[in-house]
Amino acid sequence: MNEMTTIARTTTLKDWETDQEVRWCPGCGDYAILKAVQRTMPEIGTAPENTVFISGIGCSSRFPYYMETYGFHTIHGRAPAFATGLKLANPDLDIWIVTGDGDGLSIGGNHTMHLIRRNLDCQIMLFNNEIYGLTKGQYSPTSRVGTTSPSTPYGSVDRPAQPAAFALGAGARFVARGFDVSKELPNVLKAAHAHKGAAFIEIFQNCIVYNKDVFEDFAAPKGAEDRQLWLKQGEPMLYAKGTKGIALDAEALHLKTVDVVDGDWEGAGVIVHDVTNRSVAHMLVEMRFGEFPMALGILYDDPRPTFEADVVRQNKAAAEGKTADLQSLLKKGQTWTVVEGGPEL
Amino acid sequence: MLQVRKIQRQIQKMATAVEDRADERQSPLSDAVVVRFAGDSGDGMQLTGGQFTLSSALAGNDFATFPDFPAEIRAPQGTLFGVSAFQINFGSSAIETAGDAPDVLVAMNPAALKTNVPQLKQGGLIIADEGEFNDRNLAKAKYESNPLEDDSLAKWQLLKLNISQLTMDAVKPFGLGNKEALRCKNMWTLGLALWMFDRDRQPLIDWLNGKFAKDPNLAAANVAALNAGHAYGETAELAGPLKQHHVDPAPVAPGLYRTLTGAEGIALGLVAGAQLAKLPMFFGGYPITPASAILHHLSRLKEYDVTTFQAEDEIAAICSAIGASYGGSLGVTSSSGPGIALKGEAMGLAIMTELPLVIVNSQRGGPSTGLPTKTEQSDLYQAVYGRNGDAPMPVIAARSPGDAFECAIEACRIAVQYMTPVMLLTDGYIANAAEPWKVPDLENYDAFPVEFLTEAPEGGFKPYGRDENLKRPWVKPGTPGLLHRIGGIEKEIDTGHINYSPGNHQAMTDIRKDKIDGITVPDQIVELGAEGGKLAVVGWGSTFGPIHQAVRRKRAEGKDVSHVHIRHIWPLPANLGELLKSYDKVIVPEMNTGQLKTVLRDQYLVDAKPVNKVSGQPFTIAEIEAAIEGAL
Numbered sequence: 001m002n003e004m005t006t007i008a009r010t011t012t013l014k015d016w017e018t019d020q021e022v023r024w025c026p027g028c029g030d031y032a033i034l035k036a037v038q039r040t041m042p043e044i045g046t047a048p049e050n051t052v053f054i055s056g057i058g059c060s061s062r063f064p065y066y067m068e069t070y071g072f073h074t075i076h077g078r079a080p081a082f083a084t085g086l087k088l089a090n091p092d093l094d095i096w097i098v099t100g101d102g103d104g105l106s107i108g109g110n111h112t113m114h115l116i117r118r119n120l121d122c123q124i125m126l127f128n129n130e131i132y133g134l135t136k137g138q139y140s141p142t143s144r145v146g147t148t149s150p151s152t153p154y155g156s157v158d159r160p161a162q163p164a165a166f167a168l169g170a171g172a173r174f175v176a177r178g179f180d181v182s183k184e185l186p187n188v189l190k191a192a193h194a195h196k197g198a199a200f201i202e203i204f205q206n207c208i209v210y211n212k213d214v215f216e217d218f219a220a221p222k223g224a225e226d227r228q229l230w231l232k233q234g235e236p237m238l239y240a241k242g243t244k245g246i247a248l249d250a251e252a253l254h255l256k257t258v259d260v261v262d263g264d265w266e267g268a269g270v271i272v273h274d275v276t277n278r279s280v281a282h283m284l285v286e287m288r289f290g291e292f293p294m295a296l297g298i299l300y301d302d303p304r305p306t307f308e309a310d311v312v313r314q315n316k317a318a319a320e321g322k323t324a325d326l327q328s329l330l331k332k333g334q335t336w337t338v339v340e341g342g343p344e345l
Numbered sequence: 346m347l348q349v350r351k352i353q354r355q356i357q358k359m360a361t362a363v364e365d366r367a368d369e370r371q372s373p374l375s376d377a378v379v380v381r382f383a384g385d386s387g388d389g390m391q392l393t394g395g396q397f398t399l400s401s402a403l404a405g406n407d408f409a410t411f412p413d414f415p416a417e418i419r420a421p422q423g424t425l426f427g428v429s430a431f432q433i434n435f436g437s438s439a440i441e442t443a444g445d446a447p448d449v450l451v452a453m454n455p456a457a458l459k460t461n462v463p464q465l466k467q468g469g470l471i472i473a474d475e476g477e478f479n480d481r482n483l484a485k486a487k488y489e490s491n492p493l494e495d496d497s498l499a500k501w502q503l504l505k506l507n508i509s510q511l512t513m514d515a516v517k518p519f520g521l522g523n524k525e526a527l528r529c530k531n532m533w534t535l536g537l538a539l540w541m542f543d544r545d546r547q548p549l550i551d552w553l554n555g556k557f558a559k560d561p562n563l564a565a566a567n568v569a570a571l572n573a574g575h576a577y578g579e580t581a582e583l584a585g586p587l588k589q590h591h592v593d594p595a596p597v598a599p600g601l602y603r604t605l606t607g608a609e610g611i612a613l614g615l616v617a618g619a620q621l622a623k624l625p626m627f628f629g630g631y632p633i634t635p636a637s638a639i640l641h642h643l644s645r646l647k648e649y650d651v652t653t654f655q656a657e658d659e660i661a662a663i664c665s666a667i668g669a670s671y672g673g674s675l676g677v678t679s680s681s682g683p684g685i686a687l688k689g690e691a692m693g694l695a696i697m698t699e700l701p702l703v704i705v706n707s708q709r710g711g712p713s714t715g716l717p718t719k720t721e722q723s724d725l726y727q728a729v730y731g732r733n734g735d736a737p738m739p740v741i742a743a744r745s746p747g748d749a750f751e752c753a754i755e756a757c758r759i760a761v762q763y764m765t766p767v768m769l770l771t772d773g774y775i776a777n778a779a780e781p782w783k784v785p786d787l788e789n790y791d792a793f794p795v796e797f798l799t800e801a802p803e804g805g806f807k808p809y810g811r812d813e814n815l816k817r818p819w820v821k822p823g824t825p826g827l828l829h830r831i832g833g834i835e836k837e838i839d840t841g842h843i844n845y846s847p848g849n850h851q852a853m854t855d856i857r858k859d860k861i862d863g864i865t866v867p868d869q870i871v872e873l874g875a876e877g878g879k880l881a882v883v884g885w886g887s888t889f890g891p892i893h894q895a896v897r898r899k900r901a902e903g904k905d906v907s908h909v910h911i912r913h914i915w916p917l918p919a920n921l922g923e924l925l926k927s928y929d930k931v932i933v934p935e936m937n938t939g940q941l942k943t944v945l946r947d948q949y950l951v952d953a954k955p956v957n958k959v960s961g962q963p964f965t966i967a968e969i970e971a972a973i974e975g976a977l
Contacts, residue, residue: 018830020842020843047825048828049822049823049824049825049826049827049828050822050823052822054668057833064830064832065830065832065843067830068828069828070822070823070828070829070830071829071830071831071832072668072671072698072830072831072832073830073831073832073833073834074664074667074694074832074833075664075690075691075694075833078660078661078664078691080661081629081656081657081660081661081662081664081665081668082664082665082667082668082671083668084654084656084661084665084668085627085629085654085664085665085666085667085668085669085670085671085672085674085676086668086669086671086672086822087668087672088627088652088654088665088669089625089627089652089668089669089670089671089672089673089674090672090673090821090822090823092823093672093822093823110657110658110661111657111660111661113657114656114657114661311652311654314647315647315652318647318648319647319648322648323648324648324649324650326613326616326617326620326649326787327786327787329613329616329646329649330603330613330784330785330787331601331603331784332603333603333604334399334402334403334548334603334604335601335602335603335784336402336403336405336601336602336603337599337600337601337602338405338594338597338598338599338600338602339599
């Protein structure tokens with residue numbers, strides 16, 4: 001987010017749609033995410049020409065072709081590096097990175113880490129479907145242990161990466177979670193955009209062909225109340241219609257679920273969500289689903305100066321008072337003049 | 346004073362040797378001297394060599410240098426692999442190589458003597474620090490007996506000095522610790538060298554005072570060591586009738602001069618290129634030897650609208666540069682062989698999306714990690730062919746530090762005028778070597794300002810529409826009305842939409858090839874000799890010096906041989922095929938196993954014969970002379 005892009009501009013969903021035929025599989029979660037983004041952009045109020053979607057390779061990375069903005073479909077895993085160069089070249093642009101679990105955490109894990117560490121102002125949407133879709137279904141770095149796939153016919157044995165925990169570990173100042181069909185997704189996107197700095201959003205996305213309904217255990221509408229904890233700044237961490245909550249076991253230093261009787265969440269020790277509390281954020285991203293509900297929404301949000309702003313500031317300071325006279329730069333250092341008949345010192 | 350008399354004798358012998366050689370050869374090198382400083386990595390030989398170079402410049406000599414140092418930062422002291430050397434060839438006429446064989450070898454320890462003395466010219470002078478020739482160091486250098494004491498060095502002149510002790514004595518008044526005091530040895534040696542060649546000490550004294558401004562005592566100690574070395578020689582002169590050796594200034598074109606290394610040449614050329622294109626420059630780099638120096642130079646030039654970015658890896662370095670080009674800056678990245686290999690996929694994307702980009706490759710010995718600090722020209726295949734798919738890309742090769750400046754400007758010009766990545770080849774030798782450089786007048790360079798597309802032209806905006814050069818428009822994100830998407834998937838002609846159809850891929854592949862083939866490059870000239878004849882020696886890059894001198898010598902002997910040196914490796918100059926066919930024979934000396942040779946054979950069906958060397962050392966003039974003799 002920056003000054004130029006905050007200038008209000010009235011657009012509608014239609015203004016953000018391209019004439020390109022969308023090529024995802026029918027029923028893919030990507031459709032819902034695309035619509036959510038296209039619906040959210042008018043609310044954010046940025047101008048399409050100042051918006052750039054940058055992606056790597058994979059199903060999710062086709063995203064830029066469907067947004068009526070500037071877009072760059074780059075190479076596998078490297079979108080953060082292109083975004084960094086582009087943002088440094090023009091800090092006024094509003095940059096959205098679209099990546100997946102394979103693109104952003106496997107081949108491009110290094111770049112994701114450094115983008116977050118540097119805190120480049122951009123939004124990173126990591127579509128996590130726990131599978132390689134475009135290459136026909138191999139297990140991915142977020143696949144659960146035991147995932148059978150063409151490359152793991154006997155089940156995968158390696159433990160999965162946790163995207164939100166990875167991001168926070170890399171130094172993220174904004175970490176959020178949502179899922180493809182959630183009505184809350186636009187709010188998560190808006191908060192990510194409002195955050196100045198690298199905003200990391202893990203979006204659980206249903207791969208209808210290769211990993212169908214892998215998130216149904218918490219995303220299914222039926223009983224969602226009991227399995228989803230939507231975090232809201234300043235509000236107690238309650239779920240299951242307020243009958244359960246998250247409390248801190250202060251001695252063991254971990255979170256626990258507690259029953260809330262007659263709405264007395266304070267008495268039950270339920271903690272209030274503070275998006276700037278990094279210690280609690282570390283516990284939330286690690287909270288194991290099953291034992292706990294799935295933590296969703298804005299898990300952490302505490303801005304810090306951005307990379308591009310610091311680079312621009314340093315460039316300006318270093319150039320201050322110096323004239324950019326290249327001819328005199330060429331003459332810098334010890335020189336000597338040769339006149340007819342020999343040198344002159 | 347026995348030693349003093351000895352030095353007098355040695356120096357006179359050496360001067361005589363130089364004159365003898367002049368008589369015997371009558372070559373333009375007649376009044377040239379090659380000095381090689383060799384010591385332990387920690388002895389400061391690169392610094393000594395660099396300052397001696399500066400003094401040669403100030404004395405008006407032409408010169409060429411060859412820093413030769415180990416890949417290890419602090420190799421174990423006294424070992425053979427820890428030897429660091431700096432060779433300089435200076436003279437009163439045109440100097441184009443760092444010299445084949447040294448006339449003088451300064452050896453600061455046994456290991457330095459052992460690794461460098463085989464190259465010393467017969468009858469050449471060895472100045473050895475005998476204080477370092479103790480049992481321990483002799484064992485480390487794998488000497489069974491002390492070469493200073495046995496007759497093994499008989500074919501050379503030997504001057505033994507206890508430089509360590511003389512230095513300790515000279516800096517005694519300053520109360521330095523033993524270790525610190527011995528660090529002044531290189532300045533003592535430099536002082537002696539300055540005296541030997543009749544050089545002014547003041548610029549070095551000024552330099553030392555500046556360098557150690559924060560520690561005046563240390564500065565004074567170093568100056569004292571320098572003066573003591575000089576006085577040692579001077580005393581020798583006063584005590585006898587002998588003269589020092591004075592090398593007259595070289596007759597060079599009048600003008601303002603400075604010393605320039607290849608890394609400086611490239612950095613300055615890139616800044617000039619960006620200015621001529623009227624663009625800000627974005628440089629994405631990752632540390633790698635010997636390319637890092639370019640990043641270091643540029644990172645200090647913020648006021649020239651240069652943004653430098655040390656990326657997390659080689660891939661991110663090039664990708665960030667492409668991202669910046671997409672945003673309207675001139676994206677530049679730089680590396681050496683292994684890093685260039687990592688950047689290959691991204692180069693393909695820049696070719697596919699037709700964005701300008703300059704990729705500097707400071708070549709080193711390969712494959713893999715290879716020889717990080719040694720020079721080679723073995724990335725030509727990688728530059729011309731090293732990408733997946735049909736991915737044509739212009740390639741330019743610099744021949745010297747000064748030429749690197751010109752080539753960098755040329756690379757920027759082609760990149761923006763044709764919307765294409767361009768690879769600029771240099772090598773470890775050019776990157777580190779210094780030469781005197783006549784400061785160019787920027788007024789003499791034609792600007793090539795970039796015009797971004799800012800509104801839809803008549804007939805509508807086509808992201809992959811083309812001009813007469815087949816260049817597509819450059820549109821900066823942020824421009825209203827020209828929103829579009831680009832990427833690595835095959836593009837539809839004109840629209841740039843995704844299109845996998847057979848006819849479209851054929852047509853787009855042809856367009857990408859035709860665009861690069863159609864780049865205007867200057868016709869190939871003959872550097873020395875005539876168009877047509879018995880033999881052409883065809884080179885590229887840093888082999889220029891030895892080829893040029895060898896051809897000059899052979900022509901002086903009446904041989905029909907010409908020197909052709911190719912700057913534009915891809916696309917090749919339009920007249921090159923005809924030119925090569927005008928010679929009976931063509932030989933191609935390269936520091937690889939025959940890469941340009943293969944390209945020339947492929948392009949022109951000429952019987953180009955390879956002359957190859959991959960020892961990590963540049964060709965000597967004698968080696969090229971022998972190749973010419975063999976071919977004629």
